[in-house]
Amino acid sequence: xxxxxxxxxLTSSFELMxxxxxxxxxxxxxxxxxxxxxASTTRxxxxxxxxxxxxxxxxxVSSDTNNSVFAAPPWRLPxxxxxxxxxxxxxxxxx
Numbered sequence: 001x002x003x004x005x006x007x008x009x010l011t012s013s014f015e016l017m018x019x020x021x022x023x024x025x026x027x028x029x030x031x032x033x034x035x036x037x038x039a040s041t042t043r044x045x046x047x048x049x050x051x052x053x054x055x056x057x058x059x060x061v062s063s064d065t066n067n068s069v070f071a072a073p074p075w076r077l078p079x080x081x082x083x084x085x086x087x088x089x090x091x092x093x094x095x
Contacts, residue, residue, distance in 0.1 A: 003052045004052060006075070007027070011029075016084075017030050017032065018030070028043055029045045030042045031044050031088060043060035044087045045060055045071075061094075062086075
């Protein structure tokens with residue numbers, strides 16, 4: 001799965017948004033407007049990539065300050081749909 005394919009999937013299937021000011025080798029996807037503050041963050045997933053190659057997908061809601069939770073490759077749409085859907089539900093339950 002390429003960076004573009006994953007981006008299209010996350011933004012169309014879950015209506016996630018990105019922070020337009022974020023630069024570098026990764027993109028953070030938010031539910032609604034981006035909010036980075038720990039107490040009210042809306043981060044759902046963070047995707048690290050090298051050009052068009054996805055390197056890792058971090059599940060932000062399941063992760064905490066000391067531990068990161070990653071989606072294991074290979075990434076397939078049915079599995080990602082379930083994982084991202086779970087993250088969105090967890091975020092909605094805490095919001």
